Amino acid sequence: MIHRRALLTASLAGLTLVTTGTVLAEKQAAKQPSGTVIIDETQFAFIVGGSFGKGQLKFRGKTHDFKINGISAGVNIGASKISAVGEIYDLKSLSDFPGTYVQFAGGITLAGGVGGTVLKNQNGVIMRLQSTSQGLQFNLSSSGVTVKLD
Secondary structure (H helix, E strand, O other): OHHHHHHHHHHHHHHHHHHHHHHHHHHHHOOOOOEEEEEEEEEEEEOEEEEEEEEEEEEOOEEEEEEEEEEEEEEEEEEEEEEEEEEEEOOOOHHHOOEEEEEEEEEEEOOOOEEEEEEEOOOOOEEEEEEEEEEEEEEEEEEEEEEEEO
């Protein structure tokens, strides 16, 4: 009985997170993007996961290189290589772009998988990403990534 209750609680929490992310993504779709990003990232995990990669931000007609790394805690197993493209919202100054972007996610990535996510940093900058991945990774965790301009 306790196992069923825990499973139901976890399922409801996951549904809430997915619904919240969908509503936020729909609100951002109605805004004009401040810029765009391209990201290549490698993720690896066994219980605690990590990631590293690089990207490019196009903002006000200029291209800015950046590095990305992160950690996730929760149920994580596997490895994958991710390529993402997306829009940036609420970026008023280049100095607001670096920082820690957070997300809450629960999903599975299979070979050639496609996904999407919405991340937000402490300055209110939002990244809405669409990604493709290669590899196999199961992830039911909270995670965040740190972005630093080169």
